[in-house]
Amino acid sequence: MIMTRVKVSFAPSIRRLPSYLIIIRQALQNGESYISGTVIAQELNLEPIQVRKDLAITGIIGKPKKGYPVAALVAAIEHFLGWDKVHKAVVVGAGNLGFALAGYREFKLHGLEVIATFDIDRDKLGAIVHGVPVLPLEDLSAFVRDNGVEVAILTVPGPVAQDAADRLVEGDIKAIWNFTDHKLDTPSGVVVHREDLSSGYALLSVMIRNQRGREA
Amino acid sequence: MIMTRVKVSFAPSIRRLPSYLIIIRQALQNGESYISGTVIAQELNLEPIQVRKDLAITGIIGKPKKGYPVAALVAAIEHFLGWDKVHKAVVVGAGNLGFALAGYREFKLHGLEVIATFDIDRDKLGAIVHGVPVLPLEDLSAFVRDNGVEVAILTVPGPVAQDAADRLVEGDIKAIWNFTDHKLDTPSGVVVHREDLSSGYALLSVMIRNQRGREA
DNA sequence: TAGATTGTTAATCGATTAACAATC
DNA sequence: TAGATTGTTAATCGATTAACAATC
Numbered sequence: 329m330i331m332t333r334v335k336v337s338f339a340p341s342i343r344r345l346p347s348y349l350i351i352i353r354q355a356l357q358n359g360e361s362y363i364s365g366t367v368i369a370q371e372l373n374l375e376p377i378q379v380r381k382d383l384a385i386t387g388i389i390g391k392p393k394k395g396y397p398v399a400a401l402v403a404a405i406e407h408f409l410g411w412d413k414v415h416k417a418v419v420v421g422a423g424n425l426g427f428a429l430a431g432y433r434e435f436k437l438h439g440l441e442v443i444a445t446f447d448i449d450r451d452k453l454g455a456i457v458h459g460v461p462v463l464p465l466e467d468l469s470a471f472v473r474d475n476g477v478e479v480a481i482l483t484v485p486g487p488v489a490q491d492a493a494d495r496l497v498e499g500d501i502k503a504i505w506n507f508t509d510h511k512l513d514t515p516s517g518v519v520v521h522r523e524d525l526s527s528g529y530a531l532l533s534v535m536i537r538n539q540r541g542r543e544a
Numbered sequence: 545m546i547m548t549r550v551k552v553s554f555a556p557s558i559r560r561l562p563s564y565l566i567i568i569r570q571a572l573q574n575g576e577s578y579i580s581g582t583v584i585a586q587e588l589n590l591e592p593i594q595v596r597k598d599l600a601i602t603g604i605i606g607k608p609k610k611g612y613p614v615a616a617l618v619a620a621i622e623h624f625l626g627w628d629k630v631h632k633a634v635v636v637g638a639g640n641l642g643f644a645l646a647g648y649r650e651f652k653l654h655g656l657e658v659i660a661t662f663d664i665d666r667d668k669l670g671a672i673v674h675g676v677p678v679l680p681l682e683d684l685s686a687f688v689r690d691n692g693v694e695v696a697i698l699t700v701p702g703p704v705a706q707d708a709a710d711r712l713v714e715g716d717i718k719a720i721w722n723f724t725d726h727k728l729d730t731p732s733g734v735v736v737h738r739e740d741l742s743s744g745y746a747l748l749s750v751m752i753r754n755q756r757g758r759e760a
Numbered sequence: 761t762a763g764a765t766t767g768t769t770a771a772t773c774g775a776t777t778a779a780c781a782a783t784c
Numbered sequence: 785t786a787g788a789t790t791g792t793t794a795a796t797c798g799a800t801t802a803a804c805a806a807t808c
Binding site for chain 3: 364365366376380381384389390391392393394395396
């Protein structure tokens with residue numbers, strides 16, 4: 329089975345949208361009706377032109393001198409990201425990270441509804457974490473299929489990641505959010521996004537070294 | 545206090561190094577003495593030229609026809625990332641995510657030694673998580689200073705992130721790994737790297753939407 | 761009106777990819 | 785030796801930044 333890389337254009341812009349959303353929501357709560365790209369940029373230490381370019385991809389149109397209509401902007405970003413619709417999700421691997429992600433409020437607020445977690449460990453079965461049950465891995469395929477689960481958050485140990493992915497594919501999963509350090513072989517119809525904490529740690533490590541060099 | 549953005553050149557390459565390391569370590573365990581960029585690329589669905597360019601920044605030199613010496617390559621990558629030295633760390637915010645990160649094996653293996661966690665919740669104090677104590681937030685500055693802590697993993701709720709960062713700066717922290725959704729104001733001598741799970745979720749969401757469009 | 765802020769078009773910058781001579 | 789794989793130099797691609805006319 330060939331793993332096709334799903335290319336996303338404007339990926340850097342898309343990644344910045346959630347941070348804009350936080351600022352803009354604050355403005356909304358403060359009762360402001362317009363917010364300028366300049367203000368958003370200032371808040372996030374970015375260039376105003378970058379904010380304008382990024383917001384353009386959501387289709388929103390601003391007013392010269394005033395800025396962007398706050399309420400419409402929130403709606404436009406959420407719609408562009410698909411965060412205005414509910415996506416059913418499961419967490420596969422009820423370990424520490426899985427537990428944390430299952431309860432991550434930020435996701436729940438944006439349409440990601442975790443309805444079950446799965447684990448191989450018999451001792452965990454039957455437990456309720458963050459209001460959802462821990463179910464046996466054997467039931468994963470059937471559960472995904474029967475409940476129309478679209479997204480799987482994969483936090484199992486690396487060596488069993490592919491096995492879990494196979495079960496998900498069998499259940500006709502739409503997307504796998506892969507928190508393991510293994511690449512997954514999946515059919516091209518399945519979206520896979522790898523979230524790699526090690527890559528962030530690598531960057532941090534090099535930043536520390538550079539900073540040190542500068543001080544010395 | 546001005547937040548200066550620490551620019552890292554070759555950031556994308558640096559982010560890919562950890563995934564190379566996994567492949568190369570496997571080769572080492574299999575007793576292979578050389579590994580080619582072609583093989584690494586194949587394993588990770590990348591272009592061979594990209595692997596070669598990335599490995600070049602670590603200073604390692606390959607042999608035409610054979611590839612790169614496995615043991616030396618592992619050492620070179622680890623040294624380049626500073627993963628061959630121990631960095632003392634604390635987790636600030638002993639919630640679900642903090643708990644998960646405190647016990648993340650991958651970090652421990654690469655020189656990040658978590659020696660304490662901190663929380664504001666009195667009920668958690670005195671507990672031992674993953675072998676390290678939960679201490680009161682009031683002691684954070686002094687602890688960081690007295691123990692020469694270099695890295696702080698910040699997983700407190702967004703609204704109190706700046707307060708925690710201020711305490712860390714007071715204790716002369718070197719680097720803050722910011723898992724909150726808030727930007728931090730810190731003096732320019734402090735390295736801040738933001739790990740943004742929402743940005744990954746945004747990208748996943750758009751990928752799902754695009755995939756759907758393609759099927760229809 | 762005057763001027764702040766937008767959206768667009770062009771220029772720059774950096775990363776990825778291509779081409780290919782060098783070489784073990 | 786023959787050829788797979790390297791490292792280097794050049795070309796391409798995409799993202800960021802700059803410049804500026806349009807406009808509320």
